[in-house]
Amino acid sequence: MADGGAKVPRKKQQRDVTRARRLRANMSLPEVFLWRELRQQDRVKFRRQHPLGPYVLDFYCADAKVCIEIDGISHDMGDQPQRDAERDEWLRSRGIEVTRIPATEVLHSPSQIAEALIRHCQR
Template sequence: MLWRALKELPLEGTHFRRQAPIGSYVVDFFCPAKRLIIELDGGHHNDDGTAEHDRERQLWLEREGYRVVRFWNSEVTADLSAVLERIYTELYGSRDAEAAPLKHLRRR
């Protein structure tokens, strides 16, 4: 559901990849131009072992310069509009900001 919505975002230059490899991890959704990672979590992410793994993974990604935003699966199904609004804010700084074309700059 979220993947379809991200592909339909009417924002020029906003490009998300799905199941993108970063280091030894695979992230759910990734916008290279903003180094923004979107993660979707199901109920099993409440388990102690899984939650600890998620924390370590997120800390590594953040040390590498990525921003990680997490949503519960139930948030996506209950209020997709609110989730998309949060993603827009992460991309452009505020809900009222004008969408500007994003360009992916490769790191060397």
């Protein structure tokens, strides 16, 4: 590479960033609880409401290429399961592992969920 091997950042589309910012400002209660736990540690870096392609990921660990999605009851309704499957496949085709966690589990024990995610991303 002419630039000495430096990574070229992907060009972000403004709608991705704008949507991600809006979602960060309006996170669900389980997302807030989990984010509080994840950001208090310094072993693994997570991003919240991270735009990637046509999607915004709830949480993303770039080093481990792991996407964490917190699924509320709406993920079981209508065409949402099919949309989730398509999203998961799109992410997997780009080498990103998808981990889905029910929102009720996060509400029950955010610290335990956070610790399990940290260990998973450290592997």
